[in-house]
Amino acid sequence: MATVFIPTVVRPRLGGLAQLEASGRTVGELLIDLEARYPGLSQFLLRPSLAISVDDEVTPLGVLEPVRPDSEVHFIAAISGG
């Protein structure tokens, strides 16, 4: 089961939960799994201002990124630079 880390500002919607286990082969499938248990959660995780990090690397594939059973998934600010 991969671990999905919940951004701090979203945790109050889950009663304070900071991370959730989920199953799936891609980030997208993990979110479908989570959505079934926590309806409405995905809209707070899938935003243009957030990038998806799998195993500590921001992925250019977004929800299509494959995950392993021991993967960590984070939703972090999409930053660019100057």
Add this chain to the structure above:
Amino acid sequence: MSVTTYNVIGTRPIRHDGADKVTGRALYGADLQLARMVHGAVLRSPHAHARILRLDTTKAAAHPGVFAVVTAADFPAAPTDKIVDFGEGDTLLSSLRGNILASGKVLYSGHAIAAVAAVNAHVAAEAVALIEVDYEPLPCVLTAPAAMAPGAPLLHEGLDNGNVAETIRHEIGDVAAGFAAATVIVERELDTATVHQGYIEPQNATAFWSSDGRVHIWCSTQGSFVARDASAAVLDIPVSQVKVTPMEIGGGFGGKINVYLEPVAALLSKKAGRPVKMVMSRRDVFTGTGPTPGSRVRVKIGVDAAGKITAAQAWLAYEAGAYPGAMVGPGAMTVFACYNIENVLIEGFDVVVNKPSTAAYRAPGAPNSALATETVLDEIAEKLGVDPLELRLRNAAKEGTRRADGPRYKRIGCVEVIEAMRASAHYNAPLPGPSCGRGVAIGYWFNIGLPSSATLSVNADGTVNLIEGSTDIGGSRTSLSMQAAEVLGIRAEDVHPTIVDTDSVGYTGVTGGSRTTFATGLAVYEAAQDVVTQMKARAAKLWATEEVEFANGTFSSGSNNLSFAQLAAQLGATGGPVVGSAAVNPRGAGGSVAGLIIDLKVDPETGKTEVLRVTSVQDAGKAIHPAYVEGQMQGGTAQGIGWALNEEYFMDASGEMRNGSYLDYRMPTALDLPMIETIIVEVPNPGHPFGVRGVGEANIVPPLPAVANALYRAIGRRLHSVPMNPASILNL
């Protein structure tokens, strides 16, 4: 690649565009001359906050020599809540357009309202003065704390919370427990003023709206594809209808990613039926483009008796300027990024104020937050009686350290940078004399990936043409050529790079975010590998074999061998041209840690600060062209020193910038700085074949706190707002 001795990487060839740049032949945007070209000028608001009651351009349009006048009314109709996404956050189309030409309200002094195209710039300026505007001035708000206070004038309807557009929060562990376990706790609040990137070349754009419906734009930009996409979004036309030709660019530092003039020039051209060139004045650059946020940052850190940080807390309020989007997110992600801390709480606020809408500036958001963290740690070190670098070493982030916003570090050079600082000649030299102080600080920037494309064509003489789309602000076309040359076993001089327009190369992201040598470099590397693969197949044909090796620029099979140039001469005979290409969107960008050691001397009578000695240290992963890596370190350091000591937007109470010229917006001159020593640390980034980490940005992060720490030791008092200029040093 496991090779660590290189033929080309690490050498210092003359840059390919060098001869053009030292002879005045290189063409920057303002140098462009097109047949029938006319000139545009912009009317800007004198008020920081006002309703536009009446806007009448009749007299301007009737002025002899005027070809067209445009206002926000000339934008094609589009839904006001349409969202545009450039890959780093969503923006409302109405905000994007609103900043380019105001509609209904002006939100800062300098806000563009209308534009004129005329036979020359002088006539255009005359016509601008004939535009009639009636304003209803409104109260303005100029700092984040003032904008967050109850009853503050509101800039927009429907933001999250008054003038707060977004609230950020990162929390790990338990800070209350962490502070309870601390033996020393220091909490400080620091303010920074608005500062500008200060690029010497003002924004410029020339546009031609052709009768076939295509818009051709020539401009000074850090990203021709982003400029294309933004212009197309503002004009509500398909991106395929816009072609952007990037001219040579005279500095950007993040400030030339947004578009300001491009869509306006296009609209004027559509009306005038001629190419329209627009160049900003220096004052317009200050008041009409995006500076970096002023800020208020509070940081509280607790350490135990062994000097281990037990808890860290930060509160960051950044001024976004007129529209949401202050870089408080990156500021929040970098504030404690150099350290391994289990209990962290970070709160950040994106606050709109009546100032120009902010834009990125070299590691945007990070210098503001590092200022607080690195000065608080300096105080803690002093209280503990521990060397400031030793304190940092005890808490340094390493591979596997988890950041407060979630992810863990891959290989990171924090320890190596601190150790290089500690071992440096500068750090071990005695102070030069009385009234002197030495300060140190470190900082971090992520560096990014994002898409890049490249094409390599092999010439019969063994040279290659490199087509790429990364506008070159600091020698990158040469660093990219060197990466191709290394793979192909040829000289850097044998690669001929050209930076082309958006029709001529695959999508390429901005030259910014310290990404070019890494990401475009990866595209060039893979295009070169594609060339090698194709040429191996040609050699296989020549030698009627299946197995061909390629190493050190030589193709071989058994006793047969040919150099790259020799095989290139035979491409025509073996099937025709060889063209390699690649498009990448890489993961695996490696972050960069930077450090600064600075010695200052303060004149106790005048408060003037003299910079005596400076050493910049940075992890480059692998320095492709060391002279240009040194250049980035020296440049970012100089900007940081100017920011720390002198630069600021001096706004009066009505929100007008009173120092909008290079005389009074005081950037460092050659007299203000000594030689800047550089120490390049190389902790290879596993995500790039040569180990490259971007270096453009992290070096601007440590100067603010290093200067603050040095000043404390020179004058015996800590200053809590930047710039730390003579008036504040003398406590006037």
Add this chain to the structure above:
Amino acid sequence: MAPKVQVQTTINNEPVQFLCEPRQTLLECLRDVVGLTGTKEGCGDGNCGSCTVKLGDRIVTSCLVLGVEAEGETITTVEGLAHGNTLHPLQKAFLEHAALQCGICTPGFLIAADALLQQHPHPTEDQTRFWLSNNLCRCTGYDKIIRAVQAAAVEINGAPQ
């Protein structure tokens, strides 16, 4: 639009005639009328040095000189530093020392440094920094520029005695 004035001048050792309005600066005339775009505009009010040219026997910020003042004068711009295809030692030194990043300030620095080396064949670091303090650079922090000028001084005038 005021009637244009005919100006006769010498630019980079060549006689040049151009027409300009009295209100046009020398910078504007060089760039937009004569077509020598090597000299750059950074500020328009004499505070960045990007527009530095040699006018007669001194260097000036051409944004603060009127085009009509060029009448009868001798002007050197960055385009006039090289001899045919042979770069001036300062130009070579700037390339060898990587003394430019974006290059927009480079023409102004080259003209100013050329004037410096004609006045002070072996300038110290302090003299060099003082002389060039009206030329702003935002990219380099000046380090490599100073080194390039000092190296060019040695190339042109030999090592200091």
